Amino acid sequence: MTAQTTLQQAMPHQAPPHQAPPHQAMIDEWYPVGLVSQLDRSGRHTALMGEPIVVSGDDAGNPLVTGGNGRILPVKVRYGHVWSSLGTPTKDIFSIPEADQPGRRFVDVGVVRVRCSPLRAVENFLDIAHFPFVHTDVLGAEPHTEVQNYTAEIRADVDEVWATQVKFYQPQASKSASGGITTEYMYRVPAPTCSVLYKTCPPRPSEWDVITLFVQPLAEDLCDVWPWMALFDDETSMTDLIHFQQMIFLQDRSILENQIPRLLPLDPGMEIPTRADLTSIAYRRWLKRHDYTYGAQLVAR
Amino acid sequence: MRSDTTGFWTPVALSADLPAGTVIPARMAAGTIALWRSQTGHIAASADRCPHRGMSLSHGFVRGEVLSCIYHGWSYGRAGNCLRIPAHPGLTPPDAIRVVTHDVRDTGGIVWVASGIPAGDPPDLDGxxxxxxxxxxxxxxxxxxxxxxxxxxxxxxxxxxxxxxxxxxxxxxxxxxxxxxxxxxxxxxxxxxxxxxxxxxxxxxxxxxxxxxxxxx
Amino acid sequence: MTILGDLGAASFLPWIRRHADRLGLAQTVSHADDERIELELDGPEELIDMMEVGCLLGPIDVWVETIGREPLAVQTS
CATH class of the missing domain: 3.30.70 (Alpha-Beta Plaits)
Incomplete structure (x- = not known):
């Protein structure tokens, strides 16, 4: 892959072929394509898995998403974002019950474009062993690098990936934390390019702060990432909350754009996963089982 | 075209452009390498890919005689063997966990990296x-x-x-x-x-x- | 280590051998059929963890359902 894969280069010039595409499983899913707060008449020209789409809103704020040849695509509004699909989703967008709790502040962090596979973006979000090295002195710090055993599984009842009892010592876990604590986490993957993180909430220790990553696949090696949060935090300004999360994500971006191969391997034959990578492995197993392979590499090279 | 097939030297950088304690990417015929100089001044060249999860090693950092990957801190010696996996501090990594390294020479103020096994030394730069x-x-x-x-x-x-x-x-x-x-x-x-x-x-x-x-x- | 699943692909045993080699783990295949593979591994706990985690995925044409581990009887000289 050459350096700058711009949106222009990533998208085909013709309408998509009529035969069944190889990524049918992922085509029938919901993906974030824009922010509700930024809908306008002229529209956001973007893409979903190589197909150009336009996301616009009428004067009443109702969203409209059109695809190649002007066909109307399914659309939903959830978690402050506009969601759409190239196919026919059979399920509703996943639920996050914590988002309905009174007192929650919702934070639209805003989009960041990353030259990597949409699946790589999710895998990185699920990882904690990188905290002391990529998010130094914020989410983790040497010498507190050990990753203790935790549980990661594919939950058959909801058909989602869940990692629980994840713990990591952090010098400054969030904008509202003062001093270091051992933060507890849960990670959840309810859709192929979406992840939900639940972390210890310092102002309300019996609740979880919710931080999500909604990833829009533009091409197999290009995505728009939409972080979103539902927090109990009445003190920090919205600007600070957004800047903090953006800073974290930009640190991750420098990793994501320099991994080889750029696609997410579903065969770890050229890698050495450890017990600390259990969530990533569970995620890859779940992708494999569902044939969610857009952005994936099937054979290790 | 090169006639010998045993290997050859590539001039990748000026020695002065690689201070102690730094790592830079460098280009070889076969691909990119991570070129680094340890604190004591020894140069090493390794494949530009950490075997853990494929992060580019030239984005890493050098501490003492060790090159570490910026992603999860996996640390490698000059010979390419993995010395430490920070997520599992109790493990002494086996020798098998390593990055491929290339022979390096620092002569005449130029850093040369070998592809394959060159027949002789890098050329003398004659004044x-x-x-x-x-x-x-x-x-x-x-x-x-x-x-x-x-x-x-x-x-x-x-x-x-x-x-x-x-x-x-x-x-x-x-x-x-x-x-x-x-x-x-x-x-x-x-x-x-x-x-x-x-x-x-x-x-x-x-x-x-x-x-x-x-x-x- | 007992690997259970849909393991019939011819690629899996060589894949297991390669992965063990990259970890520097000595391994013996004591049983192998389309649904069950039994490995004997000798090495530090963290390395065997790494073998288990890698095998949970394996090559693309294999589906691993579960992996179980039991310590082997200690050999006395």
């Missing part, structure tokens, strides 16, 4: 001293044409521009570009070094415009 490196958006043939001289098997092109002897070490880069290490006669004064720098920049411009590349992009 020339490194000045600087620059990249041309032109291939070797275009540079040779502009210089009025051919590069030899080791990528060395000796020429005389405006009465000044220059030695250029050429290393092919992707997409038709060439990395040029410029050497001047040892003992050249400041004025001569500036003149050499300007001459090579002119040479580059000539080669680039002749190639219909480079210049204004």
């Amino acid at each position: 020339f001293t490194p000045l600087r490196s620059l990249t041309a958006d032109a291939d070797r043939a275009a540079l040779a044409l502009a210089a009025g001289a051919q590069a030899d098997e080791d990528g060395r092109l000796v020429t005389n521009i405006a009465g000044q002897d220059l030695c250029l070490l050429l290393a092919d880069q992707p997409e038709g570009r060439t990395l040029i290490h410029v050497l001047v006669r040892s003992g050249s004064d400041a004025a001569a070094r500036i003149a050499a720098s300007r001459s090579v920049e002119r040479l580059r411009r000539m080669a680039e415009s002749a190639s219909h590349k480079g210049g204004v992009q």
